[in-house]
Amino acid sequence: MFRFRAIQWIVLSSVFVFEARVAFARAGGGGGYSSGSSRSSSSSASSSSYSSAQGSGEAGLIDLVVFVLVAGLILLLRRHGRRLMAERARTRSARQLALISRIQERDPDFDLETFEQRISRAFLRIQEGWSKQDLSDVRGFMSDGLYERFSIQLREQKEAGYFNRMSDVRVLGHEVVAVHPRAHFDVVSVRITAAATDVRVDVESGREIDGTRRAETFAEIWRFLRGREAATKAAAGLFEGQCPNCAAPIDPRRGWACRSCGSQLEGAPPDWVLVGITQVSEWSQPESDEPDWLKAAVGRDPGLTVEQLEDRASVLFWRLMDSERTGRLDELAHLCRGVFLERQEQRMAVRATRTTVVMRDCAIGSVRLRGILPGDQWDLALVEIRWSGDVLEVRSGEAARETGGRILRRSLLVMARRAGVQSDLGRAIVSAHCVRCGAPDEGPLEGRCGFCGEALDDGRDWLIERFLELESAEASQLCAEVVQARFAAAYGEAPGPVDEPGLSAARPGGEELLGWCLALAYCDGRIDRRELEELERLGDRLGVPADRARRLRQAAQFGRLEVEAPRNPAEAREWIEALTTLAAVDGPLGERELATIADLAGRVGIEVPG
Template sequence: MGLKYRHSKMTVYELRIAQVNCDNNFDVIHVFIRASSADSAIDLKTGETLAANEESRKFSEYWTLIRRPSAKTLQKPGLVEGSCPNCGASLEIGQATVCNTCGSFIRSGYYDWVLAKITQACEWEYSEPGLIPDWNVMKQADSDFNLQQIEDRAGVVFWMMRLSESSQSLEPMQRFATEAFCEQYQLLNNERGYSYMENVALGSVSLKGFRITKHWDSIFILVIWSGVPVTVGSQNRILEKRRVSQITREIYILGRRHGVKTNQNNTLSSAHCPGCGGPLSSTFAVTCSYCNTLLNEGSNGWILERITNESDPAYTKVIERKTTTEKDAEEDADTRSARDIVTIMAQILLADGITDPDEMKLLNKIAQYYDMSEDQVRSIISSLQAGMVYIPAPADNRESWSLLLAAARMALADGQISPVEKRELILLAQHIGYSTADVTRAIKAEERRRFEEMREEKHRLAREQMQSELLKNKENEPEEDDES
């Protein structure tokens, strides 16, 4: 809030398309980037450099880009170049969601690829939407409902929450939350004192389920983030405590009136008016000055009802409802995040309260592959020991097997599993109802997957080389003389 980051000494080590998904709403490309840079934090008001790293740090991220199935690759400048992808007029990126010249919704994905989100590699996960409980029920009621808009909305709500904390004001939240939530939030703050988070990082936002009723619909979203807690005393003095980054997992419950439909034009424009798409006259406006739309009572979009945790009965009841597709699926395309795997394994392996060096080696090996530092692993363990983080145990055999496969996959990241690492995998398996033979089966399944992946990559490179040679030979062929 009031900071910008400048990157220098940028080096890209790896850039590849990790996954592609298509449905009736969007084509989605997930791009994996492994790079390094030296970062500086700069105060927006003064221009002063507050912190700077002389040495480059490595990072891994997934960039998710979306566009409509009807969109075609542009043969002219588009959003990246600062032009309207429809008419070509110059744009002030970030200031409007509608082109002033042609009226096109520029971030709708109808004309060009749009960056939907950037996710740290350790937080990235993917789950087929059809496996989310009651997904099909929601799609029948609202055919344009999509994950991208929900993730965008929840991300905006999250940052408005942080702004409310740091500014000690409800104004940032009033447009995005119910009056009841705002009143309760104010009451809690008065009771526990003023506190906020520094060095905040939003890890991931993922839709987990629905509660659909006759008059009101609710969605349950898992938000994972981190920050350093800061507590301010009665005389506005910061109380000195141990400054350690804290992992937080929260469930955001957003609601809207039943029957409200998704506006596809505003998919990635949650900070703009959902009615007309216009920029709001104030960051904290509750009513649009262009069309007079009321923004915080659920008639025009999703608003925050409350924030809870993963042990809340209302949440557990929602995620326990399995769709027919999910119950019958033996395998699916789920990809669980590395942080989830590390957290669940730490939660299980450290249940006896003892931090074993061998257990730490396996956790750090998995974390290192995804550019998670040992400090981040220690932060996870510290949060678990303090009772601030809890991940529900796998709900069924499918989730348990997916967890074991993911752990085997990450342990095999360097191509081998030591006897000590296999022992820790066996201990994990026993906690979730599997045997030593199942661990061996999981490792072999992962080895087969790696072999097939490497073979496909080898064939792809061979095809590309053959096509390149054919093209080169064609260019070198002598031109035939014209016949007289």
């Protein structure tokens, strides 16, 4: 890699020298000898002519040498680049085969090339449906959360009087980046690289809207899921609108319940279903195994899955965004708890009297479950959503006004469900369907299913409890509680209430505590702005001089920090409280962070289960 970078630098430098030499030769060859001289004799003219010819010869020779050098280096760079690309392709291929082997252990007929071909066809069908503003042909292999996302985005387009026309759509490549066999599902994440030309077209006139044409190459992570016991039986299936068992056409609304052969697979789809699209910039490798905190939750509720919670969160998010934009509550009311609905009603009342801000043309970067908080009456599920949107100002009786800005946001969607309710595995990716009859949620009547009349807001399904900015104090407190719950699930003992440590400036052991927090912050190889700010505040509270804190931070950054053990279990518990509060700043605890906290506990005899 170093040689490759060095060759790049040499070539670029040589090209610069070559271009500079050409430019210099042009300037010197012309003006240097015509700037004028008081000497106009023949001898002077002869000398000037000789000098110009000599300089021209030297410049031509130098240019020739530089040209040959650059050409040789470019040829060498190309050869090295081809070898490097071939090596990367072999590594990528080997990694994909290793991942796919995890599926082939149970399904020997699974073939990567066939799978990629099917993905390409599904990708193109979705783009075609998007351009037509009609997703009925692809509904059968999309989860409810994803279908809700596309449907509301298309509804917004229709109300604005335009549609997106995608042309020259090409799939440039696939790469399987993650395969995770779960308790009930196989989950495969595929990086899809594609190119297309996108333009907005006015529906009424059929003309292209000026300034909206854009040709680009892009990459996204598409996540697919199927039942753990599913097996490859045919080259066609849900992607192609067919039952994977008997090849009969399927009902797009309930793709894995074939009306012809009656085949179902215990609530898990017998063929691959698209359950999520994540931007590459927001994607991170999922945990290889189900974490202890999730296992504890599944122990209380065997049908609970991450996929179900994230799918339900997507449905709730998009219904909320649609309600915020339109000012209507009819399709949101049955998806909220009473307190949240009252707040939304108050917000809508305010919009009738003064200017408010709403978001339009929203897009999601990622949806990620952060944890579950069991309660006596209600259980809470915390889901982080990274999204963006255009900011609009809305005034009563006036058209919405664009502010000219698009913002990125990180929000925490808090969902609530009555304690003790057991999840239905069959609804894992159909979370916008009735919990009783399975009918799709297509405009309930006064909070009841339009098919069977069952109440939809009684807490048997996850409802919106709160929708918070991730940086808010309330969200931070909830995330800290999740960290405590995760620690307790992993190590059998909670670190205690998450409050301010309340340490005095003169407190002994402050430097050691700051050292442990620094070790925790840097143990996963990354640290963000909010963590740094939290560490600076902690250092101030502990009375650690700024210069000393800076040296500790540098030592932690380069892995040279040695940390002392707390003097007793009471001090250890106090330190663990500070560590869990810090860990909550940037998301869930990873394996290294848990190991760091476990090490701290183990040094003073707090037992940590294996």
